[in-house]
Amino acid sequence: MKPILTRLLATLAFTAAALPALAEEVVVYSARNEQLIKPLFDAYTRDTGVQIKFITDKEGPLMARLKAEGKNTPADMLLTVDAGNLWQASEEGLLRPIQSKTLQANVPAHLRDPDNEWFGLSVRARTIVYNTGKVKPADLSTYEDLASPKWKGRLCLRTSKKVYNQSLVAMMITEYGEGKTEDMVHGWVGNLATAPFPDDTKAMEAVAAGQCDVTLVNTYYFGRLMEKSPNLPLAIFWPNQNLKNKAAGVHVNISGAGVTRHAKNPAGAQKLIEWLSSDKAQNLFADVNLEYPVNPKVSPDKTVAAWGGFKQNLINVKEAGSLQTKAVKLMDRAGYK
Amino acid sequence: MLFALAVAALVLVPVAVTFSSFARVEGDILAHLTEFVLPELVGNTLWLVLGVAIGVGVLGVSLAWLTAMCEFPGRRLFDWALLLPLALPAYVTAFVAIGLLDFTGPLQTWLRESWGFTGLPEIRSRGGVILVMSLALYPYVYLIAKNAFATQGAIALEAAQSLGLSRIQGFFRVALPMARPWIAAGMMLALMETLADFGTMAIFNYDTFTTAIYKAWYSLFSLPAAAQLASILILFVLIAVVFEQRSRTRMRYGTVGRSAASRRIKLSPALAGLALLYAGAVLAVAFLIPITQLALWTRDVIADDLDSRYWAFAWHSVLLAGIGALMVVAVALLLAYAGRQRPGPAMMWVQRLATLGYAFPGAVLAVGLFIPVAALDNWLIDTGRAWFGFDGSEILKGTLLVMLLAYLVRFLAVGFGPIDSGLHRITRNVDEAARNLGTGTAGLLTRIHLPMLRASLLTAGALAFVDIMKEMPITLMTRPFGWDTLAVRVFEMTSEGEWERAALPSLAIVVAGIIPIILMTWRGAHSHG
Numbered sequence: 001m002k003p004i005l006t007r008l009l010a011t012l013a014f015t016a017a018a019l020p021a022l023a024e025e026v027v028v029y030s031a032r033n034e035q036l037i038k039p040l041f042d043a044y045t046r047d048t049g050v051q052i053k054f055i056t057d058k059e060g061p062l063m064a065r066l067k068a069e070g071k072n073t074p075a076d077m078l079l080t081v082d083a084g085n086l087w088q089a090s091e092e093g094l095l096r097p098i099q100s101k102t103l104q105a106n107v108p109a110h111l112r113d114p115d116n117e118w119f120g121l122s123v124r125a126r127t128i129v130y131n132t133g134k135v136k137p138a139d140l141s142t143y144e145d146l147a148s149p150k151w152k153g154r155l156c157l158r159t160s161k162k163v164y165n166q167s168l169v170a171m172m173i174t175e176y177g178e179g180k181t182e183d184m185v186h187g188w189v190g191n192l193a194t195a196p197f198p199d200d201t202k203a204m205e206a207v208a209a210g211q212c213d214v215t216l217v218n219t220y221y222f223g224r225l226m227e228k229s230p231n232l233p234l235a236i237f238w239p240n241q242n243l244k245n246k247a248a249g250v251h252v253n254i255s256g257a258g259v260t261r262h263a264k265n266p267a268g269a270q271k272l273i274e275w276l277s278s279d280k281a282q283n284l285f286a287d288v289n290l291e292y293p294v295n296p297k298v299s300p301d302k303t304v305a306a307w308g309g310f311k312q313n314l315i316n317v318k319e320a321g322s323l324q325t326k327a328v329k330l331m332d333r334a335g336y337k
Numbered sequence: 338m339l340f341a342l343a344v345a346a347l348v349l350v351p352v353a354v355t356f357s358s359f360a361r362v363e364g365d366i367l368a369h370l371t372e373f374v375l376p377e378l379v380g381n382t383l384w385l386v387l388g389v390a391i392g393v394g395v396l397g398v399s400l401a402w403l404t405a406m407c408e409f410p411g412r413r414l415f416d417w418a419l420l421l422p423l424a425l426p427a428y429v430t431a432f433v434a435i436g437l438l439d440f441t442g443p444l445q446t447w448l449r450e451s452w453g454f455t456g457l458p459e460i461r462s463r464g465g466v467i468l469v470m471s472l473a474l475y476p477y478v479y480l481i482a483k484n485a486f487a488t489q490g491a492i493a494l495e496a497a498q499s500l501g502l503s504r505i506q507g508f509f510r511v512a513l514p515m516a517r518p519w520i521a522a523g524m525m526l527a528l529m530e531t532l533a534d535f536g537t538m539a540i541f542n543y544d545t546f547t548t549a550i551y552k553a554w555y556s557l558f559s560l561p562a563a564a565q566l567a568s569i570l571i572l573f574v575l576i577a578v579v580f581e582q583r584s585r586t587r588m589r590y591g592t593v594g595r596s597a598a599s600r601r602i603k604l605s606p607a608l609a610g611l612a613l614l615y616a617g618a619v620l621a622v623a624f625l626i627p628i629t630q631l632a633l634w635t636r637d638v639i640a641d642d643l644d645s646r647y648w649a650f651a652w653h654s655v656l657l658a659g660i661g662a663l664m665v666v667a668v669a670l671l672l673a674y675a676g677r678q679r680p681g682p683a684m685m686w687v688q689r690l691a692t693l694g695y696a697f698p699g700a701v702l703a704v705g706l707f708i709p710v711a712a713l714d715n716w717l718i719d720t721g722r723a724w725f726g727f728d729g730s731e732i733l734k735g736t737l738l739v740m741l742l743a744y745l746v747r748f749l750a751v752g753f754g755p756i757d758s759g760l761h762r763i764t765r766n767v768d769e770a771a772r773n774l775g776t777g778t779a780g781l782l783t784r785i786h787l788p789m790l791r792a793s794l795l796t797a798g799a800l801a802f803v804d805i806m807k808e809m810p811i812t813l814m815t816r817p818f819g820w821d822t823l824a825v826r827v828f829e830m831t832s833e834g835e836w837e838r839a840a841l842p843s844l845a846i847v848v849a850g851i852i853p854i855i856l857m858t859w860r861g862a863h864s865h866g
Contacts, residue, residue: 027818033829034821056829057813060555064704065814068711072718074730074818081833088558159542166556194440195461198540199834202441209441221834264730289833325366328556332373337542 026268028054029062030079059085071262076269079257086118087321095258106277120254123292128237130214147187155191156212160331167320169327175247185334208232223290238310249313341675345691351705358564366562378544392471393527397478405486408601409609415616417858422623424850426807427473428536433627472623478523485519491600522754529696574696634840654822661744662802669752692750699810740815752797759793799857803850
C-alpha cells in the first residue's frame with residue numbers, strides 16, 4: 001500500500017523532479033549564469049560521478065525561494081556573483097557554517113565569511129578604465145580623486161543600482177564614514193559627463209568614443225570588450241595602490257558559494273565548493289569569464305595576467321553586505337542614479 | 338458567478354501575500370524611499386504613463402484606421418505586419434535603440450565625425466523611454482481598435498456624413514467615440530505593462546515605481562518594503578481601472594453593421610503615399626531595424642552558441658506558451674461570459690480584481706505566488722512523509738502546474754481585454770432572438786457567441802502566447818529543474834551584460850512569436866470572409 005501511494009505522489013510531480021536519483025546528487029541554486037558554471041559542473045561530474053542539478057535566477061528570487069521552501073528546500077548550495085547577497089543569505093539563516101581546512105587554505109581570509117558560512121570562488125576587481133588618447137596614467141590615482149573638480153565633465157559611471165558600485169561605496173564607508181563618502185559620491189555625480197549607463201560595457205564605449213575620459217568597471221567587461229575590439233583607445237589603471245589607510249587597494253568583490261541551512265546533501269555540497277576552490281577548478285572558474293582566481297596559488301588567464309598585478313583591498317568582503325543598505329541610501333541622497 | 342469568484346480568488350492570493358507585507362513595516366527604509374526616491378519617480382511614472390498613453394493611442398488608432406478603413410498600397414501587408422512588434426520584447430527594442438542612437442552609436446558617430454553635428458536629442462531620456470515603449474506596445478491598441486473599426490467604422494462614417502459632417506469630423510465625433518471601449522481596453526493593457534516593466538527601465542536607467550520596488554528588494558534587502566510599494570502600485574492601478582470602467586459603463590454599445598471591407602475609403606494618390614510612408618516608417622522603426630540588428634548579432638554568435646539544446650528550449654517555450662494561452666483564453670472567456678450573464682457592480686469588481694495580475698511587477702507576482710505554493714508544498718511533503726514515507730523535497734513545486742497558474746494570473750488581462758470587448762459587440766438582440774428560437778445558454782455560447790467571437794478569441798490567444806514566450810521572472814522562479822526556455826536563455830546572457838549573445842534566443846522568441854500572429858491574422862481574415 002505504502003509504496004503505491006508514494007509512487008502516486010511522485011507521479012503527481014510529472015516532471016519526475018521529485019524522484020530520488022540513484023547517483024549522488026548536489027542541487028545548486030545559482031545566480032552565476034549557466035554558461036559560466038555548467039562547464040565546471042560538467043567537469044566535476046566527469047571527475048567524481050556526482051550529478052549536479054541546478055537552477056539559475058537572480059539572487060533576490062533565489063533567496064526568497066530558499067526562505068519559502070524552508071526545511072524542504074531541494075537546494076544544497078547557493079552560488080552568487082557578489083558577497084553582499086551571501087552576507088544577506090547568512091543573515092536570514094539560509095546558510096550553514098562549514099569547517100573545511102581546504103577552504104581555509106585556498107580562500108584568503110578577506111574573501112570568505114569569518115563565520116565560515118560562505119566562501120569566495122573568484123575575484124571580481126573594480127578598477128579605473130581611461131581613454132589613452134586623453135588621459136595620462138600619471139593623472140590618475142584613486143577612486144576618491146575622481147570626485148575632484150579636475151574631472152568635471154570627464155567621468156562616466158554605471159548606474160548605482162548595480163551591486164558592484166554599491167560594494168565599492170560600502171568599502172569607502174568603512175574608511176571614511178558616511179559623511180565624507182557621501183561628499184565623494186556627490187563629487188562623482190557632479191563630474192558626470194552624461195547620465196549613468198546600464199552596464200559597464202556601455203560606459204567604456206562612451207570613454208572610447210570621447211564622450212568622457214574615465215570610468216569604473218569590473219575588469220572582465222574590459223577584457224571582453226577588448227577581445228571584440230582590440231583597437232579601442234582604452235587601458236586599465238589600478239587605483240588606490242599607494243594609500244596607507246583601509247581604503248588602500250583595488251576594490252574587489254567575489255563570486256562565491258555557501259551550503260544551505262537545510263541541505264539534503266551538505267557533505268556533497270561542501271565537497272563541491274572545496275573542489276571549486278582547488279587548483280584544478282580555479283582556472284576554469286575564473287578564466288571562463290576573465291575573472292581572477294580566488295586561490296592565490298593559481299595564476300590568472302594570460303589575457304588577465306597581461307593587465308599587470310595589483311594590490312587588492314583587504315577589507316573583508318562581507319562589509320559589502322553589512323554596509324550595502326547604507327551605501328545605497330547614501331548614493332540616493334547624493335543623487336547618483 | 339462562482340467561477341468568476343474562484344478565478345478572482347486565485348489572483349487575490351499573490352495580492353494578499355503582497356499586502357500582508359504590511360505586517361512588518363521597515364520604517365527606516367520606507368522613510369528613506371519616501372524622502373529621496375519616491376518624489377522624483379512618482380513624477381517619472383506619471384509622465385511615462387501619460388506619454389505612453391498618448392504614444393500608443395496615436396500610433397495604434399491611426400494605424401488601425403488606415404488599415405481597417407482606407408485603401409492604400411501595401412495595406413494588406415501592413416494589416417498583419419504592424420502587429421509584429423508584439424513578438425519583440427520591449428527591452429530588446431530599447432537596447433537596440435540605445436545602441437544605434439546613443440552618443441557611441443553609428444548615427445551620432447557619423448554625424449559627429451562627418452559633419453561635426455552634435456545636436457541630436459539624447460535617447461537615454463524620458464522622451465526616449467516613452468518612444469520605445471510606445472513603439473513596443475502600440476500593437477495592443479492597434480489590434481483591438483482595428484477589429485472595432487472593421488466592424489462598425491464604415492457605417493458610423495456613413496451615418497456621420499449623412500448628417501452633414503465631413504470625413505474628419507465623422508472620425509473624431511462618431512467613429513472614434515464609438516470605438517472607445519476597444520481603444521481603452523488596448524491602452525489599459527499597454528499601460529499596465531508599462532507600469533510593471535523593469536527590463537526596459539533598467540536599460541534606460543529611468544526610475545519608476547517598479548524600479549524602486551526592485552531597489553527595495555535587491556539593493557536594500559527588504560522584500561517587505563518592496564511588497565508594500567507593490568501594493569500601492571496595485572491600488573493605484575485598481576483605482577484607474579475602476580475609473581475607466583465607470584465612464585465606460587454609462588454607454589451602451591452594439592454592433593452597427595458588418596464588415597467594412599467593401600466600403601474602404603479610397604485615398605488620393607498623395608494621401609495614399611503618405612499612409613504608406615507612415616505605416617512603413619513605424620514598421621521599420623518598431624520592428625525591421627531591431628530585428629535586423631538582432632540578426633546581425635546572432636550571426637556573430639550562432640556558431641558558438643547554437644547547440645542541440647536549443648530545440649528543447651524552443652519546445653519548452655512553445656509548449657508553455659501554448660498551454661498557457663489556451664488556459665488564459667478559456668478562463669478569460671468564462672470570466673467575460675459570467676459578466677454578460679450577470680452584469681452589475683459586484684461582477685465588475687470581480688472581473689477587475691481577476692485581471693490585476695498584469696499590473697504586477699513580474700518578480701513580485703512570482704514571489705507572491707511562490708510563497709503560498711511552497712507553504713502548501715511543505716504541508717503536503719510533511720504529510721506525505723509522516724503517512725507514506727515520502728522522500729523528496731518537491732511535490733507541487735516540481736511541476737508545471739505552478740508555472741501555468743502563475744502565467745494565468747499574470748496574463749488573464751491580456752486574454753480578457755479582447756474577449757470582453759468582443760462580447761460587448763454582440764448585441765443583446767442577438768441573444769433574445771436566439772432565445773426566442775429556443776436556444777439554451779449552452780447553445781447560445783457554442784452556436785451563436787463562439788463563432789461571432791472567433792476573431793477576439795484568436796487575438797486573445799495570440800497575445801497571451803506571445804507574452805508568455807517573452808515572460809522572464811515567473812519562468813525563472815517557478816520552472817522545474819531542466820525546464821529552461823528561450824526567455825531563460827535571454828536572462829542567462831543579459832545577467833552578465835552579454836547583450837549581443839542574447840540576440841540568438843531573442844530572435845528565436847520573435848520567430849516563434851510570429852507564428853501565432855500570422856495564424857491569427859490569416860484565420861481572422863477568413864472568418865471575416
